Amino acid sequence: MQRYPMTPEGKTALEKELQQLKTVERPRIIQAIAEAREHGDLKENAEYHAAREQQGFCEGRIQDIEAKLGASQVIDVTELEKNGRVVFGVTVTIENLDTEEQKTYKIVGDDEADFKINKISVNSPIARGLLGKSEGDEAKITTPQGEVEYEIVNVKYI
Known part of the structure; x- marks a missing residue:
């Protein structure tokens, strides 16, 4: 069985989404289907078909979230040994050796990843290139623009 690594925050977010879907969205959609049925002929009833499509999504x-939560492996980075290594859940600051530009990323599970707020998936090329390395190490990461060399400046277990 495939395990889904996630942070405690990621698990909480999925649980909240699941609760929202089951207690708010599902009843709303059921009500919309019931109202659409009252309008008569279902073959040409756009409201009914739209509500059924929403129900399917x-x-x-719901099934996707339940499966992921059932197979989740919650990793709390604050409970790990702080040895300066890049592992799942850490916040890492890296410096591009060519441009000297620094970026800070938190390595999270696939469902938590949001590049806009610097949360990258553990399965992303950047994270895969950094995992297992320590502060001060250099990492060559293949990007669409070619190979880029980074130095690991800081690793925080927060």
Whole structure:
């Protein structure tokens, strides 16, 4: 069985989304279907078909979240040995050796990843290139623009 690594915050977010889908969205969609049925002929009823489509998406997402939570492996980085190594859940600052530009990323699970707020998936090329390395190490990471060399400046277990 495939395990889904996630931070405690990621697990909480998925649980909240699941609760929202089950207690708010699902009843709203059921009500929309009931109202659309009252309008008569279902073959040409756009409201009914739209509500049924929403129901399919909602139920699919519920099943997806339940499966991921059931197979989750919650990793709390604050409980890990702080040895300066890049592992799942750490916040790492890296410096591009060519441009001297620094970036800070938190390595998280796939569902938590959001590049806009510097949370990258553990399965991303950057994270895969950094995992297992320590502060001061250099890492060559293949990007769409070519190979880029980074130095690991800081690793925080927060």
